Amino acid sequence: xxxxxxxxxxxxxxAFVAPGLRxxxxxxxxxxxxxxxxxxxxxxLALPGETxxxxxxxxxxxxxxxxxxxxxxxxxxRSRGGSRHIHEVLQVGDxxxxxxxxxLFALHSQAKKHLLIGGGIGITPLLAFVAHLRxxxxxxxxxxxAGAGEACVFETLLxxxxxxxxxxxxxxxxxxxxxxLAAQPLGTHVYTCGPAxxxxxVDATAAALGWPRSHVHREDFGAAGGEPFMxxxxxxxxxIAVAGDQTMLEAIEAAGVDTPSLCRGGACGVCIVPVxxxxxxxxxxxxxxxxxxxxxxxxxxxxxxxxPVLVLDL
Amino acid sequence: MATVFKPDETFRxxxxxxxxxSAILRFPFPFxxxxxxxxxxxxxxxxxxxxxxxxxxxxxxxxxxSECAERATALALEPGRCLVLPHMREAEWxxxxxxxxxxxxDYPDQFALERQGDDWTWTNRPLGLHxxxxxGDATTLPHPPFEYIVRQAQGDFTLQDQRDGxxxxxxxxxxxxxxxxxxxxxxxxxxxxxGPVPLAHxxxxxxxxxxxxxxxxxxxxxxxLNWTMTINPRLDTSxxxxxxxxxxxxxxxxxxxxxxxxxxxxxxxxxxxxRSNALLFGIRTYLASLDExxxxxxxxxxxxxxxxxxxxxxxxxxxxxxxxxLLVAHLAAYDDxxxxxxxxxxxxxxxxx
Numbered sequence: 001x002x003x004x005x006x007x008x009x010x011x012x013x014x015a016f017v018a019p020g021l022r023x024x025x026x027x028x029x030x031x032x033x034x035x036x037x038x039x040x041x042x043x044x045l046a047l048p049g050e051t052x053x054x055x056x057x058x059x060x061x062x063x064x065x066x067x068x069x070x071x072x073x074x075x076x077x078r079s080r081g082g083s084r085h086i087h088e089v090l091q092v093g094d095x096x097x098x099x100x101x102x103x104l105f106a107l108h109s110q111a112k113k114h115l116l117i118g119g120g121i122g123i124t125p126l127l128a129f130v131a132h133l134r135x136x137x138x139x140x141x142x143x144x145x146a147g148a149g150e151a152c153v154f155e156t157l158l159x160x161x162x163x164x165x166x167x168x169x170x171x172x173x174x175x176x177x178x179x180x181l182a183a184q185p186l187g188t189h190v191y192t193c194g195p196a197x198x199x200x201x202v203d204a205t206a207a208a209l210g211w212p213r214s215h216v217h218r219e220d221f222g223a224a225g226g227e228p229f230m231x232x233x234x235x236x237x238x239x240i241a242v243a244g245d246q247t248m249l250e251a252i253e254a255a256g257v258d259t260p261s262l263c264r265g266g267a268c269g270v271c272i273v274p275v276x277x278x279x280x281x282x283x284x285x286x287x288x289x290x291x292x293x294x295x296x297x298x299x300x301x302x303x304x305x306x307x308p309v310l311v312l313d314l
Numbered sequence: 315m316a317t318v319f320k321p322d323e324t325f326r327x328x329x330x331x332x333x334x335x336s337a338i339l340r341f342p343f344p345f346x347x348x349x350x351x352x353x354x355x356x357x358x359x360x361x362x363x364x365x366x367x368x369x370x371x372x373x374x375x376x377x378x379x380s381e382c383a384e385r386a387t388a389l390a391l392e393p394g395r396c397l398v399l400p401h402m403r404e405a406e407w408x409x410x411x412x413x414x415x416x417x418x419x420d421y422p423d424q425f426a427l428e429r430q431g432d433d434w435t436w437t438n439r440p441l442g443l444h445x446x447x448x449x450g451d452a453t454t455l456p457h458p459p460f461e462y463i464v465r466q467a468q469g470d471f472t473l474q475d476q477r478d479g480x481x482x483x484x485x486x487x488x489x490x491x492x493x494x495x496x497x498x499x500x501x502x503x504x505x506x507x508x509g510p511v512p513l514a515h516x517x518x519x520x521x522x523x524x525x526x527x528x529x530x531x532x533x534x535x536x537x538x539l540n541w542t543m544t545i546n547p548r549l550d551t552s553x554x555x556x557x558x559x560x561x562x563x564x565x566x567x568x569x570x571x572x573x574x575x576x577x578x579x580x581x582x583x584x585x586x587x588x589r590s591n592a593l594l595f596g597i598r599t600y601l602a603s604l605d606e607x608x609x610x611x612x613x614x615x616x617x618x619x620x621x622x623x624x625x626x627x628x629x630x631x632x633x634x635x636x637x638x639x640l641l642v643a644h645l646a647a648y649d650d651x652x653x654x655x656x657x658x659x660x661x662x663x664x665x666x667x
Binding site: 005033035036037038041066100101102103106108109110214262263264265266267268269285286 | 353354355356357358401402408411429431475476477478479484521522523525526529530531532533534536588589590591
């Protein structure tokens, strides 16, 4: 049965492609084939942080079952320790636990043309898109915004081919978003990944020009995990700490409390629990808007807490 | 798993079909309680479940060889039962890989997959197949990749493309459909192809199910059970062939209903496909006659209560109305009024002779 929850990977290659960018290639630690992945897919790596394991998601620039997964990691100044570890500590041969590849940023099968707009390290899914579109002969145009001194790095990564519309702009001012989006043929889809300001600008410009919302795509890793909080179970008096990378349901189960669940994805409603105190952060698809507003119930499989403590009737 | 195949079964014309005792005991009985209503009854297809049919990704049982022969017959009569839109080519290869990998891992005595880069060799011992091919090159297989592999799998499959905040049924094979047509549904959205289902739309079932399915992750498949009833062990109950099987609904009598009426259970499974990001939807049909099912005391009792209290709109939608009274009267004999345990598992380990 295909029930493998995680992958055990080993670092096969690690190299700096620029002072702040490190490219790593991971293969299966046991030498087996890796699952293939769609262009735009990411994996979440478990990396040692200062106080505990950090789970960081990285887009796969390349994903080959035999050659491995390639990702490019920027060293983050605000690093909790994940990117710092990859830049300063990681060596060939190191073993890393990872999730299965998962796709939240996908090419649209009906697009007549793909317009790709990247900013900084947001180029990573676009590199995977370009490789895919080249292999299939898909029509695309790419605009990458690079910070000072990095334009040549991205030129190298993209390795534009003759006849391709690939442009690397030094800074945001080099790109006229209105003119670019206004000039696209009908049936074009735009994909953007980079700083929130850039993605918001693409969204707003497309909306102002009357683009259908369904033709505008942005990288979004989704709301997996969040801030840690405390749970108090009113019936049993048990207090449970919910870690940032743990669901409420997982924490309740880890505390040895038996509670029903089924889909574990916020859809079926089986795990619903009454809330006595505190403010839930609803992430399910089961409760109606009215039920959410009342805040009397929560789906612990996906939802979290806005208040530091959530008291459940359990 | 030492499954003994029954290669001489037929699902049309002379209807030679039956379940062994072990097949009855592992039947995915769909009723976990003494009543039935639509709900989002989806659960992870990774944990061992209460039915033997849940043990592996793609269950291969004693009917495997005969069901593959039935599929070949159906496709020979109507090749259009397998349809895949051009943008789903990658999903075809994903499906081939997933089914081959799963069968080879779960049934190593029966199936084998050897891979050297893109040069693959597939061995299917029950069907006597040995195929070398190049992954990604459809010219190296005798059929297109999706059709090639689903001809070697039990049950129907559809391929869903995920876009525009919904799922589109953009390909599939339907030679064992419970009165739905792939040719009619192909290209529809999730809500469009579920349009005919009564009651569930109003309850928000499809809105919630869609949200769940769009979030199904690679390596984390999901499943649910669905059910209807069929007269005779006929797998191909398609709208296209309604004249061949529809009239059978008027043919049941108190003497024949036990042996001729079959509970038809669909083990529906949902797999995220890795390269295409499409969703593979498996619709695996299990058939057991009332006579077979009522050998399990709990199932006999429960089946009576579920059918007796079934919402008339559901009975109508599932095509049971014409023989519903006969069915309830027949099952009453198996209901002694005693309580039933929750869950779908049988209450006995060995069937009485």
